[in-house]
Amino acid sequence: xxxxxxxxxxxxxxxxxxxxxxxxxxxxxxVLYGRAMETYSLSLNPEELKKILTSGARENTLIGLRIxxxxxxxxxxxxxxxxxxxxxxxxxxxxxxxxxxxxMDVKIEVEVPIHLTGKAEGVKTGGILEQPRREVRVRxxxxxxxxxxxxxxxxxTIGDSLHVKDIPxxxxxxxxxxxxxxxxxxxxxxxxxxxxxxxxxxxxxxxxVQPERIGxxxxxxxxxxA
Amino acid sequence: MLAPKKVKYRKQQxxxxxxxxxxxxxxxxxDYALQASECGWLTTRQIEAARVAMxxxxxxxxxxxxxxxxxxxxxxxxxxxxxxxxxxxxEDWVAVIKPGRILxxxxxxxxxxxxxxxxxxxxxxxxxxKFIAREEASExx
Numbered sequence: 379x380x381x382x383x384x385x386x387x388x389x390x391x392x393x394x395x396x397x398x399x400x401x402x403x404x405x406x407x408x409v410l411y412g413r414a415m416e417t418y419s420l421s422l423n424p425e426e427l428k429k430i431l432t433s434g435a436r437e438n439t440l441i442g443l444r445i446x447x448x449x450x451x452x453x454x455x456x457x458x459x460x461x462x463x464x465x466x467x468x469x470x471x472x473x474x475x476x477x478x479x480x481x482m483d484v485k486i487e488v489e490v491p492i493h494l495t496g497k498a499e500g501v502k503t504g505g506i507l508e509q510p511r512r513e514v515r516v517r518x519x520x521x522x523x524x525x526x527x528x529x530x531x532x533x534x535t536i537g538d539s540l541h542v543k544d545i546p547x548x549x550x551x552x553x554x555x556x557x558x559x560x561x562x563x564x565x566x567x568x569x570x571x572x573x574x575x576x577x578x579x580x581x582x583x584x585x586x587v588q589p590e591r592i593g594x595x596x597x598x599x600x601x602x603x604a
Numbered sequence: 605m606l607a608p609k610k611v612k613y614r615k616q617q618x619x620x621x622x623x624x625x626x627x628x629x630x631x632x633x634x635d636y637a638l639q640a641s642e643c644g645w646l647t648t649r650q651i652e653a654a655r656v657a658m659x660x661x662x663x664x665x666x667x668x669x670x671x672x673x674x675x676x677x678x679x680x681x682x683x684x685x686x687x688x689x690x691x692x693x694x695e696d697w698v699a700v701i702k703p704g705r706i707l708x709x710x711x712x713x714x715x716x717x718x719x720x721x722x723x724x725x726x727x728x729x730x731x732x733x734k735f736i737a738r739e740e741a742s743e744x745x
Contacts, residue, residue, distance in 0.1 A: 467629035467704030468641060506665060506712040567664040577660050588694065589611045 381440040381457065382430045386410075386422040388447035397474070406472050410443065410458060412479030418453055420445070424472040431460070435525040438488050443477065457482065459520065480520045487554055489513040490524055492545070492561055496532030500564030505536040511559045514542060518551035531562050539563035606648045606674050607697045615679050615691055625705040631738055633669045634709035636718035638725060641732040645698035646707075648674045654725035658708065661721040666713035671706045672699040701731060 386408065389396070397407040400421045408420040420443075430439050443456045462476035480486060491513050501507050514527060529545055540562045542555040568576070621643040631637045651674060658668055674697035681692035701707070708725065710718050719735055726733045 467624050467626065468639070504664075506667060508667060508711065565667075570664075573659075573664050577656055588614075589608050591614060592610050592612045 381442050383442045385444045386420040388445050388450045389419045389421050408475040410477045438523045482520055485517050487517045490516045491526045493526045493528050494531045495528050496530050498531045498534040498564050500534050500536040504567050505564040507564055509562050511561050515554040516551045517554050522550040534564045536564050536566045608675050625702040629704040634711035635738045637709045637736050638707045638722045638733050639736050640701045640705045641734050643702050644731045648697045654728040657724040657728055658721040661724055662713050667711045669709040674699040
């Protein structure tokens, strides 16, 4: 797997005041941690991170951190993976990143996207292809993380579904799933009658049904006994 | 019409809508979504009208998820009533919406169909909304 390089600054100031200052400067705060190592606070350019996350293996990309700043020689060069990314809900800006230092000889578990290929038979006859699960958990060495796993759905007819256990296995990774989740299914389109019912315009002045109050019946029953 | 089956209290205070949505702001089920850009209340009728508009456009293809539920009772005093004598009876149910909240999601349709369906739906809502797609949601920075 290709490894990308990212330049980051080591920072000593912590807390939300410092984080806000960093964001005002156009950078974002980040943190680096891993097994048997100290935790370090970093700051980075979100545009550079975006370039990495929008290409190749996206969030599963191995990143080589080039750490700069006072005390950076103590940390050294680290190979990391993105563990968490906070994004602003409306502006979609990156707010904070968590990096996890990985050991290249220790297997890790990551979520790998599932790509559906081919056009399902059922879709040609009017069915709807659904993908309830878009990622699958995989255990492998950091260098063997697949960009995505391709699943062929061309054989699916209406009513058929593919499960986690149907995903083709590989010698490089093993799929970790306690439950045999549905990955893709072709469902029949809703019937004409049901469609008419669904799209029936809501009546203009439909009465609001008053809901039952929790405990109301109980109180009445108790009053009755008394 | 969407409304709770059971409630603990019949009436609620009005409340204030501060900040942005932290929950329900991610695209979780479908490929495309309609996201609120501003805050407001959506009544059960508005939610229903937008859903019907979308469903009519996508016809029998595709799947729609409604990500909001009107769980807040709104009271109103009867017409020509003098002030006082307590709070009026519950008249409607609303969902409290903050910026960033995903309102509807859609899957199984083309991007063009989804854009048009959400455009029709947005006309039924009293809020500014925007269209988001799965790939863009993960790529934006």
